[in-house]
């Protein structure tokens with residue numbers, strides 16, 4: 001795949017879309033950002049700042065950015081579309097792609113959850129749709145900071161489904177490691193285990209490092225992971241190894257005393273102190289969360305396989321309550337969960 005001539009559209013210019021698209025644009029790739037509202041206005045006015053916990057801090061001037069809220073303009077000449085909207089907006093984005101993207105466009109879902117690539121496939125029979133997985137957290141600058149900044153707050157390589165020659169090379173640029181994988185379903189289920197923590201960060205309101213440093217929160221996460229692993233086992237599914245540790249050992253690691261966990265999980269804890277979770281971002285902005293696609297996906301599997309999942313059910317109920325109250329992250333203690 002010849003790199004410089006390809007046009008890459010970012011469908012959903014938010015945290016992940018602006019970080020990934022920003023790294024690609026900085027590397028000289030042609031990038032169209034499709035976004036809306038506050039972020040489109042900010043990027044048009046002041047450009048984009050892209051930083052990371054490895055110390056990179058780079059800027060793109062507004063004149064060098066192709067940013068629009070017009071789907072036709074962003075999508076019609078795209079060779080690759082990276083879908084970076086939240087799960088609840090996937091169907092809407094799929095309809096825009098069906099209307100505006102070329103049949104030979106390759107669509108890559110860079111979303112959490114295990115069902116978004118399939119939702120896109122169902123609406124886009126002509127296009128090739130690949131699943132992807134983003135392991136790192138991205139923090140957006142607070143409202144009013146200029147230029148709008150996206151900061152990669154933890155480590156890890158993006159994984160994309162194999163099958164399109166040169167795709168990992170096209171997307172793998174400075175600040176952005178990309179690996180092609182043949183086992184994306186197993187990768188996504190494994191990421192889902194990590195994402196069971198998004199809700200705990202959202203309910204506590206704590207930064208990820210502080211939440212993970214507290215064994216009381218880790219025990220709740222371990223309980224959710226145990227339930228998810230039991231449901232996956234009953235369904236004959238094995239989550240992939242995407243961190244240094246086999247997924248089956250995660251609950252054991254999480255239940256260790258704080259001092260030992262801190263020692264053994266040093267790599268896992270290389271996280272910016274500002275990082276929280278994308279579900280915390282949603283409660284903070286009074287938006288719908290991805291609870292149905294994260295805890296909800298495990299609950300569906302648990303129901304199908306007849307395995308109990310009381311911890312996940314309770315966490316999901318608390319997130320749904322916070323979502324409907326629209327008062328932001330409720331700041332719960334582990335005892336309240």
Ligand SMILES: NC(=O)C1=CN([C@@H]2O[C@H](COP(=O)(O)OP(=O)(O)OC[C@H]3O[C@@H](n4cnc5c(N)ncnc54)[C@H](OP(=O)(O)O)[C@@H]3O)[C@@H](O)[C@H]2O)C=CC1
Nearest residue numbers: 012013014015016035036084085089111112134137138278
């Ligand atoms: N944030 C993170 O650190 C991580 C996120 N992920 C996953 O990546 C995916 C994206 O998350 P994230 O980047 O946080 O989400 P964001 O909400 O930050 O970004 C999505 C953006 O897409 C915009 N959007 C939605 N629909 C449209 C549309 N029809 N046209 C134009 N713009 C649209 C949204 O605008 P509006 O706000 O107006 O709706 C929003 O700005 C999720 O599945 C998430 O779970 C994975 C790893 C880490």
Ligand SMILES: CC(C)(CO)C(=O)C(=O)O
Nearest residue numbers: 135136137194195277278
């Ligand atoms: C924090 C992280 C990287 C892992 O849970 C994430 O996927 C998210 O915020 O959605």
